[in-house]
Amino acid sequence: YSQQEGGAAATAEKTKEDYQKVYNAIAAGLEKEGYDDGSLAPVILRLAWHASGTYDKETKTGGSNYATMRFPSEAGHGANAGLHVARDYMENIKKQFPWISYGDLWTLGGVAAIQETGGPTIPWRPGRIDGVEVNQTPDGRLPDASQGSKHLRDIFYRMGFNDREIVALAGAHALGRCHVDRSGYDGPWTFSPVTFSNQFYDLLLNEPWQWKKWKGPAQYEDKKTRSLMMLPTDMALATDPKFKPVVQEYAKDEETFFKDFAKAFATLLELGVPEEQWKGKQPMTIDTA
Ligand code: HIF
Known part of the structure; x- marks a missing residue:
């Protein structure tokens, strides 16, 4: 992973137009002939959700803030099997926009996956920072599909x-x-x-x-x-x-x-990000590419 720090300082000066460019770059490569049903959108959506869905409101740990699935331990959690496909795709986008944090990048990918497949507009804002290995959450926080x-x-x-x-x-x-x-x-x-x-x-x-x-x-x-x-x-x-x-x-x-999904999904993507990291920024809407 890139050593160039995505994060607070870089994020502060960026405008909606900067994020629109990242979004457009993500959107441009989603179609992929021969892969599954012809699109990377589903697996990219799953990455955004698994990066966010580790949140625990009691301990305020996990969530999208630190993008800890970059590290081998969390990447290796059983629930995350196959998500290297999405992370590898995003790595290529990160090379084009090194200033963006992984958490912002991956969640913006989730927004693109939904909007580009005909779903509702998802309000989104930047502010996540890249964490370190100790920010990883223990295995078992994501749902087990065999249960009720x-x-x-x-x-x-x-x-x-x-x-x-x-x-x-x-x-x-x-x-x-x-x-x-x-x-x-x-x-x-x-x-x-x-x-x-x-x-x-x-x-x-x-x-x-x-x-x-x-x-x-x-x-x-x-x-x-x-x-x-x-x-x-x-x-x-x-x-x-x-x-x-x-x-x-x-x-x-x-x-x-669509209305209820957009609200709940926007909330999901913001889990674990401390209020001060938004620096007063309100969620923006990114145009479909
Ligand atoms: Fe999924 N989910 N998810 N999921 N998920 C899988 C695939 C996708 C659960 C289990 C699985 C959500 C909730 C739950 C997507 C998006 C979301 C797979 C298959 C499993 C087992 C993985 C594979 O084999 O490739 C469970 C138990 C959930 C709790 C209800 C979210 C609401 C639906 C939060 C959500 O957004 C997407 C997209 C995929 C498809 C990935 C792909 O590669 O096509």
Whole structure:
């Protein structure tokens, strides 16, 4: 990783136009023929989320501030398998814009992944600084897909989210797929895994699902085509009495989903950044490339 310090001093003078240039550079290379479904957007979104989702509100540790997944220990956490693809992509962007911190870069990547696949505008602001190895969080802070509602609440309440926000965030599984050589699970959640939409909720509620019969970890497949998947944690949203009505609402109303998702995802990307690091800056909107 580059030794050139991204961080406070460099960030202070930068304007929206500077970040728009970084965003445009990220956006320009997302399409990639022959990789998965033709886009790096899903794995880049997953990097932004895993960099942020380690936050613990009690100890105020983890989160997007220090980009500690640069270090071998956190990069090696089981939940982060495969994210080298996204980090390598971002390394190339970092070479073009050495002044940006990794935390700002990776979270801006998440914004680009959502906006460039047709999702809502995500308010975003710079201010994260590059941390050191001792800032790494212990393994086990990211969710375990084999579990149910209680686990989802334990993990996302720890970050400060409520039930409605948990369901709103979950719609991001409209994008991307599971890889046997990364998580052990297999397949995409939707028929259009490079388009951000409310399809995840509609399929979750309205497709008949069955357990997949295979040697891999327990997951669902759709009965009709057997080409889609749901994780046990995804299915928990459709069965839990508090989560289910929100799933139903988002399945019917994409506008409300987009609005709620944008707010919850913007919050996710800011977890772990102390207020003073924003230096009074308010979130900005970056234009779609
Ligand atoms: Fe995921 N997620 N996620 N996830 N995730 C995977 C892939 C993606 C969970 C588990 C998995 C969120 C929540 C949870 C994305 C984005 C988000 C994979 C497969 C697993 C197992 C990894 C692989 O094999 O490549 C669990 C248990 C979550 C708690 C509910 C977020 C809301 C949905 C926070 C979120 O934004 C994306 C995008 C992918 C696809 C990556 C790809 O390479 O295509």
